Amino acid sequence: MSAVDLPFDAEEMLTGLRPWIECESPTWDAAAVSRMMDLAARDLSAIGATVETVPGTKGFGTSIRATFPHADQGKPGILVSGHMDTVHPVGTLEKLPFRVQDGKAWGPGIMDMKGGNYVFLEAMRQIARAxxxxxxxxxxxxxxxxxxxxxxxxxxxEDAARVQRAVLLPEPALPDGGAVIGRYAIARFDLLTHGRPSHAGWALKDGRSAIAAMARRILEIEAMTTEDCTFSVGVIHAGQWVNCVASECRAEVLSMAKTQADLDRGVAAMLALQGERDGVEFTVTRGVTRPVWEPQPGTMALYDLARDLSAQIGFELSSDRSGGGSDGNFTGAMRVPTLDSIGVRGRGLHTLDEHIEIDSLPERARLAAGLLTRIT
Incomplete structure (x- = not known):
């Protein structure tokens, strides 16, 4: 039996996936993410994997590394790289419960990216059963x-990928169902305005509002957006009392750049904004960066295989570069053959409408099984 003909059952997969979705795991809740890792470790162990728990660092949850029995264990192979954290805070299930309707399934993190991770686990389960x-x-x-x-x-x-022949990422598929063969760079920046406090009712003129200064800076930053390099402020923290002129305001910026040159120009433009205006000091600190991942011959060979397999399964797999960052940025930039966004199809990721198309579970499981049994 060919791996693409394995008997994947959508209802059985939904039953197995549901506990993962109902185990909420927002990034900043290390204990919640670690509970999700324990659940995944249990399911991986049940299909014969040896699972190692990697302690969390920097305040984040644990990671897990699972290896499957193989005669060439320890030699270069295939890395399936996925994340179990989501953007949804604990309690989101009250607004976005797991539910199934009209060929779709909803739930926090079901598309990004627990559904895709589960698909690859199920592929390994069925490969072993057969x-x-x-x-x-x-x-x-x-x-x-x-x-x-x-x-x-x-x-x-990066350490795990460095010794592999291929890296597969079950991130959600592109809107047309396609795979990702390259990604733009992503840079993050932390912003700080430091003003002068005063009583907002008695001595408003004596103060210098860090909030007002930050608001003006945000407009300036987002106006720097072009087709090749974007800037978006997504987080703001400031103030404790409405009757106080705020002396400090913090914000976070996400920038996307299509090329390394675009990224370098964007970083320089952000850092050049620092300085004092009207008694308010403005500081820009560069945060984590995802490097540009350009399509490479090894990645294109993986895509060609995936496209052939998808044709056997009965669908067409397109490919494109993507502006959304993933851990594929790291492995692709290392020139390790990397195929990304081969997870489930759906809509509404990162929103209260996050859902998947149920028929994409067996479809993508067949693709996963085909890749795992054909990559050499």
């Missing part, structure tokens, strides 16, 4: 901090 083997040893690495730029586990991912 008595098939993978030509290369397979390792799963699930990490806890991708949604905030992978500040704690980038080294873990």
């Amino acid at each position: 008595g098939l083997t993978t030509p290369l040893p397979v390792t799963f690495l699930f990490t806890p901090d991708e949604e905030v730029g992978t500040p704690a586990t980038r080294g873990l991912i």
Whole structure:
């Protein structure tokens, strides 16, 4: 039996996936993410994997590394790299419960990217049940901090990928169902305005509002957006009392750049904004960065294989570069053959409408099984 013909059942997969979705795991809740890792470790162990728990660092949850029995264990093989953290805070299930309707399934993190991670686990389960083997040893690495730029586990991912023949990322598919063969750079910046406090009712003129200064800076920063380099402020923290002129305001910026040159210009433009205006000091600190990942011959060979397999399964797999960052930025930039966004199809990721198309579960499981049994 060919791996693409394995008997994947959508309802059974939904039953197995549901506990993962109902185990909420927002990035900043290390204990919650670690509970999710324990759940995934249990399921991986149940299908024969040896699972190692990697302690969390920098305040993030644990990671898990799972290896499957193979005659060539320890030699270069296939790395399945995924993250188990989500952007949804604990309690989101009250607004976005797991539910199934009209061929779709909803839930926090079901598209990004627990659904794709589960698809690859199910592929390994069915490969073993059928008595098939993978030509290369397979390792799963699930990490806890991708949604905030992978500040704690980038080294873990790069070390794991460095010795592999291929890296597969079950991130959600592109809107047309396609795979990602390259990604733009992503840079993060921390902003700080430091003003002068005063009583907002008695002595308003004596103060210098860090909030007002930050608001003006935000407009200036977002106006720097072009087709090749974008800037977006997504987080602001400031103030404790409405009757006080705020002396400090913090914000976070996400920048996307299509090329390294675009990224370098964007970083320079951000850093050049620093300085004092009207008694308010403005500081820009560069945060984590995802490097540009340009398509390479090894990646294109993986895509060609995936496209052939998808044709056998009955769908067309397109490919493109993407502006959304992932841990594929790291492995692709290392020139390790990397194929990204081969997870489930769906819509609404990072929103209260996050859902998947149920028929993409067996579809992508067949693709995963085909890749795992054909990559040499």
